[in-house]
Structures are given as C-alpha cells and as structure tokens.
Amino acid sequence: MKSTAASTTKRAGRPLSFDRDAALDSAMHLFWRHGYEATSIADLTRVMGITPPSLYAAFGDKRRLFLEAVQRYLGGLDAIEQKIAEAPTAHDAARDLLVAAALGDTRDDAPPGCLLASSLVSSSTEADAVRESLAAIRRSIEAALRARIERDIREGILPSGSDAEILAGHVFAVIQGMSTLAKDGASRTKLLGIVDRVMASWPQTDP
Amino acid sequence: MKSTAASTTKRAGRPLSFDRDAALDSAMHLFWRHGYEATSIADLTRVMGITPPSLYAAFGDKRRLFLEAVQRYLGGLDAIEQKIAEAPTAHDAARDLLVAAALGDTRDDAPPGCLLASSLVSSSTEADAVRESLAAIRRSIEAALRARIERDIREGILPSGSDAEILAGHVFAVIQGMSTLAKDGASRTKLLGIVDRVMASWPQTDP
DNA sequence: GAGGTTTTGTAGCGATCACTAGGAAACCAT
DNA sequence: ATGGTTTCCTAGTGATCGCTACAAAACCTC
Numbered sequence A, B: 001m002k003s004t005a006a007s008t009t010k011r012a013g014r015p016l017s018f019d020r021d022a023a024l025d026s027a028m029h030l031f032w033r034h035g036y037e038a039t040s041i042a043d044l045t046r047v048m049g050i051t052p053p054s055l056y057a058a059f060g061d062k063r064r065l066f067l068e069a070v071q072r073y074l075g076g077l078d079a080i081e082q083k084i085a086e087a088p089t090a091h092d093a094a095r096d097l098l099v100a101a102a103l104g105d106t107r108d109d110a111p112p113g114c115l116l117a118s119s120l121v122s123s124s125t126e127a128d129a130v131r132e133s134l135a136a137i138r139r140s141i142e143a144a145l146r147a148r149i150e151r152d153i154r155e156g157i158l159p160s161g162s163d164a165e166i167l168a169g170h171v172f173a174v175i176q177g178m179s180t181l182a183k184d185g186a187s188r189t190k191l192l193g194i195v196d197r198v199m200a201s202w203p204q205t206d207p
Numbered sequence C: 001g002a003g004g005t006t007t008t009g010t011a012g013c014g015a016t017c018a019c020t021a022g023g024a025a026a027c028c029a030t
Numbered sequence D: 001a002t003g004g005t006t007t008c009c010t011a012g013t014g015a016t017c018g019c020t021a022c023a024a025a026a027c028c029t030c
Helices: A020-034 A041-048 A052-059 A062-074 A077-086 A090-105 A128-154 A164-183 A188-200 B020-034 B041-048 B052-059 B062-074 B077-086 B090-105 B128-154 B164-183 B188-200
Strands: none
Touching (some): A020 A041, A020 A052, A020 A062, A077 A128, A090 A188, A128 A164, B020 B052, B077 B090
C-alpha cells in the first residue's frame, strides 16, 4: 500500500523537476486570459515549462487542471462562503463581493475580467460538463449571499418585504457583467462607481 | 462589369439551392447556443443544410458569417441606437433595453442568454479581432444610452449630479450579467425582478 | 551496487480544425 | 444547341486538438 502522506515527505522514485504550485499559477493566468476552451495543452505546457506527460501526470487532464486553477483563483470556495456567512450584515457581504470583483477585474498584473465569470460562458457540447461545474460554483456563492440576506430580513436588519433572491441576483448580475465590461476596456474607477450605485440602492430599514 | 443589383433580379449562372436567410438564421441559433469559437464549420454546415464550399461562397468565412449573424440577431445596430435616441426619456430607453434583454435571455424557442453578450467573452489570440468587433458593438450601444442619459441631465429630467457613465455602465453590467445568469438557469421572473430593482434605483428629480 | 518506483522527453496517436482545389451540374443569354 | 457564369458536391489540404505509449533517467530502499 502506498503512502498518502503530505507532499513534504520524501517518496520513492524520481522527484518532480518543477514547482507544482508555480506551474498551476501559470496555468491559472493563461485560463484567466483566454478562457478554458481557447487555451490548448500546447499553450499550457509552454507557460508552465513542462511537457504534456508531466502535465497529465501532475494534474490529470485539462478539465481537472482548470478546475484546480479555479479553486486556486478563488482561494477556496469554502472560505468565500464562510466569509459571506460571517459578514456583519448582508450589506457588508454584498459590498465586499462587489468591491473584490471590481478590483480583481482590473489588476495591472493580471488579465482583465474574472476567471470564474468569464472563462467558460459559452461552450461546446464536450465542455458542457466543465461549464456546469463553473455554473455550480457561481450558483453556490450566490446562494450563500442569498442566505445571508434572508438572515438579515429575519433579524429585521433588512425590510421584511425585501426579496432575497432578487437582491442576490442583482449583485451577481453586476459581478458577472463587470467582468465583461473590464474585458471590453472599462476602468477600475468606472467599476467602483457602478458598485457604489448598486450599494446605494440597497434597501434600508427606516431609522 | 457585373451587375450589383438587388438579389431579387435574375442573375446568370446556377441559382442558389438554399434559402440564404434561413441558413443564416440556423447559423445564428447555433452561434447563440455554443458561441463563436466552439461552433465549428462542420456544425454549421450540418444545421444550415449546405456543404462547406457553399457556406464560404455565400458568407465569406466563419468570422463574417458570425458578424452577419450578430447583425441579424440585433436587427441592425443602427435601429437599436436610433430607438435609444428617440425614447421619451433615458429611463424609458434603459428599461426597454433591460426588459428586452431579460426576455431575450429566457425564450423557450431559443438558447438561454444573449448572443451579443455571451458568444465571445474569452477568446484565443486568433479570435481576438472578432471579440473586439463584438466589444465595439457593446460599447457603441452603451455609448448611445450614455448620450441619451446626458441629454436628460442637460434638460433637467435627471438630477444635475447624475453620472451618465456610471448609470449606463450599471445598466450594461446587468445586461451582460443577466445573460450568464440565464445560461446558469435563472428564470425569466427572476431576471425581470432584477430589472425592476435596477430601474427602481434610477435617479429622480424632486417633484 | 541491485531492484523498485516515479518522472522525464520524444514522438506520435486518431480526430477535428478552418478552409479550398477541381470538375460536374444547372442556370442565363444568344 | 452553345458559350458564359455561377453553384454544386467530393475529397481533400496542412495544422492543431487532447492525450498517451515508450523507454531512458533519476530518485528511493535494501
């Protein structure tokens, strides 16, 4: 039976000749820039500095490499959902998400737009399953925000007539849309202005 | 010198064996469903009922067929911009765009989402020029809405402190985002609820 | 060292990509 | 009928797609 210990322990056989994390990071940036389908294995091996067999041995296949890159991009889906749940108010959670999206969409050391929002929007039938995996992540984060909003409604922080599904949907439509705006050339200032407008319309309880 | 008369006039040579408009319509729906890059010439010829040489003779190449399909989808870019300019108020123009997007994203006789918003979000370097053509159309419609908003500000219909770029940007972020939400499974009711929320936050002059 | 294990690069698998050469077929005008 | 013109289908082009068989190389334990 083979050892399943952490990667820090010495294993038998020839050691990896490349930094797995660095290679994954390079792959993430390439998927970020060109999306899932338009990024070829040849493109990936070039920027990762490895050959195809090394890529497949280390990451499985293109689909699993992409999904692992998405996890690295998000910093863990669990962490995001936990941050939403633990925010002081739903307003804070929504603002944090929107600001993080606006900033992430317009970094000068990374491609414009959001990897989660823009790397697999339309897909061939072969990539439909991968697209659905991404859609599930998007819906999961939206559901976490919606649950946080529903809690604020129950606790009287938001008006009882508020529609949590619509509020969360609006936030996510803007998050998705800002990614395309950024790819189309919109500035960080513009996106942050949109965020301010969205949050200014957030429902408030009468003082 | 060859005649450049309308297509209704009889021309010399073997006549077209297929309905060009119907073929373009089929191509449009396929691009709509799978996007530009994931739709192959083989896929297109299959649904259009023609062979590759006929496709190339009638439409040029894949890029031009796609851009012609986009024009057909929009019903003419000029018509859209004219409708925005001639709307009674910027509020009406924005609402019309948002409602049309929400309805178009959730038709039961067509793929979910918007061809303009979702068919070419991320691209390979070869398709970058086509992507830029789409981005130019998106920016052009947004600029028309922005100009309509600026007119309302000048005419006192909107408060003088309103930011036309942010207002138009917000509307377009939601339009882009709703397309992805629809592809991820959002209902027409949900999208129309988001539209109502966006328009409810539209700035108003004090009565 | 020997034997076992894992990674390495080379080289190439069959399938698909966008696109087209070439000649038969179907129309027009004369 | 005949010549001119245009479209038709067949059958491919070279390039690239995701992915892998294979054997040499580099490590471990013993």
